Amino acid sequence: MTRRILASLILVLALLAGAALAKEAAPLAPDEATEQRLIAISSELRCLVCQNESLAGSNAELAYDLRREIREMIKDGKSDAEIRDFLVRRYGDFVLYRPPLKGVTLALWFGPALLLLGGLAGLILYLRRRDKVVKDVPLSVGEQREADRLLKIQGPQQ
Amino acid sequence: MNRFLWPLIGFVVLVVLLAIGLRLDPHDVPSPLVGKQAPMFSLEKVGAPAQNFSPQEMRGKVWLLNVWSTWCVSCRQEHPVLVEMAKNKALTLVGLNYKEVRGDGAFDMDKIAPDAERELALKRAQAWLKTHGDPYTLSALDLDGRVGIDYGVYGVPETYVIDKAGLIRFKQTGPITPDVFSGKILPLVAELSK
Numbered sequence: 001m002t003r004r005i006l007a008s009l010i011l012v013l014a015l016l017a018g019a020a021l022a023k024e025a026a027p028l029a030p031d032e033a034t035e036q037r038l039i040a041i042s043s044e045l046r047c048l049v050c051q052n053e054s055l056a057g058s059n060a061e062l063a064y065d066l067r068r069e070i071r072e073m074i075k076d077g078k079s080d081a082e083i084r085d086f087l088v089r090r091y092g093d094f095v096l097y098r099p100p101l102k103g104v105t106l107a108l109w110f111g112p113a114l115l116l117l118g119g120l121a122g123l124i125l126y127l128r129r130r131d132k133v134v135k136d137v138p139l140s141v142g143e144q145r146e147a148d149r150l151l152k153i154q155g156p157q158q
Numbered sequence: 159m160n161r162f163l164w165p166l167i168g169f170v171v172l173v174v175l176l177a178i179g180l181r182l183d184p185h186d187v188p189s190p191l192v193g194k195q196a197p198m199f200s201l202e203k204v205g206a207p208a209q210n211f212s213p214q215e216m217r218g219k220v221w222l223l224n225v226w227s228t229w230c231v232s233c234r235q236e237h238p239v240l241v242e243m244a245k246n247k248a249l250t251l252v253g254l255n256y257k258e259v260r261g262d263g264a265f266d267m268d269k270i271a272p273d274a275e276r277e278l279a280l281k282r283a284q285a286w287l288k289t290h291g292d293p294y295t296l297s298a299l300d301l302d303g304r305v306g307i308d309y310g311v312y313g314v315p316e317t318y319v320i321d322k323a324g325l326i327r328f329k330q331t332g333p334i335t336p337d338v339f340s341g342k343i344l345p346l347v348a349e350l351s352k
Contacts, residue, residue, distance in 0.1 A: 048312035051184055061261060062312055065303050090310035092190040 034074050041070060041080055045087060045095050054097070189310055189329040196223070196320045197308035201298035202276075204255055204283045211252070211298045213324065220350045221250040222343070223318040224294070224334075225306060228286040229262035230314040236333035237290055243339060244293035249347060253297030255283050256306045256314050276301060319343060321350045 039056050047058035055063050055070075066087070073083050087095050099105045139147065191197075200212045213223075224240065226233045244251055258279035260267050270278070279301055287297070300306055309318065312331075319328040328346055330338055 048187065061257075065307060069304075069307060089190060090307060091312065092187060092310075094187045 037074050038070055041083055044097050048091055191310055191326050192329055196324050196326050199305040204297040204299050207280055218322050220347050221320050223252050223254055225254045225256045225311050225314050225316045227256050227261055227314050228282050232333045233315045236315050239334050240293040241291040251294050253294035255297050255299050257303040258283055319346055
């Protein structure tokens with residue numbers, strides 16, 4: 001019994017020692033509010049190195065540097081728009097996940113809607129034209145009789 | 159006839175669009191800085207530490223700013239082209255050494271003091287230029303990459319052609335190939351120098 005207590009005591013001590021030796025995780029940031037704003041701004045921005053990642057989530061070196069710049073601008077009291085402008089001036093509209101509405105982006109913004117409208121118009125035209133081509137013609141007496149005869153032959157076989 | 163014509167036209171249009179799309183390089187992002195004033199900076203020279211270089215000194219000259227680093231693999235590939243370019247006396251090539259130490263994944267920056275970083279960077283850059291040839295009139299040392307950010311650098315090597323008034327006229331992202339050099343840069347520099 002005493003031996004078991006001793007053993008568990010040693011185990012606990014060993015675990016504690018391990019915890020003390022492990023490097024303590026660095027806090028996310030000294031300033032929580034800054035970090036929240038940084039994440040809000042940078043998740044709307046594209047990382048230029050790994051283009052499918054946002055600036056908030058990218059592990060690329062440049063993303064680290066740019067997050068550092070954004071952090072400093074937040075501390076300097078810059079507005080979100082000013083920070084976005086800082087990046088757009090250097091890297092172009094490409095960094096924005098929501099590109100601004102202007103001449104070159106018209107097709108991007110309205111293209112899909114136009115394609116959809118075009119498709120719908122085409123479909124309506126096609127259906128109308130088909131309505132005209134395919135006329136509902138009533139069967140003549142002879143044809144009706146022939147149809148009945150064929151149905152009667154096929155009926156019991158099924 | 160008409161039944162097959164429209165799907166065929168649709169198919170051809172699709173193939174053409176895909177062919178164009180596949181040829182586009184998503185990493186070739188047009189720089190908004192083209193046509194704008196080259197950002198100002200003042201940085202230490204690699205060849206003559208303690209002396210600073212500023213783009214202001216290049217006013218009235220057409221010059222090229224080439225962003226490089228010894229850890230950058232594409233820069234090594236580009237270097238012989240630059241050395242060849244430098245033989246043309248009409249060209250002024252200025253280097254911007256970008257994040258020489260902290261850009262290299264081999265270093266743990268927590269263990270390198272700021273002074274040590276500067277010294278290590280100078281040593282590495284100078285040694286590289288000595289062994290592989292120095293195509294630059296001078297190189298400026300951008301230790302922390304801040305000037306790189308001002309120039310919208312996102313992948314070294316990058317090269318800017320800057321005119322007499324200090325405006326950026328062309329940007330090459332990625333290594334300069336002999337084709338780009340003779341096809342774009344050389345004619346542009348000749349025209350701007352007139």
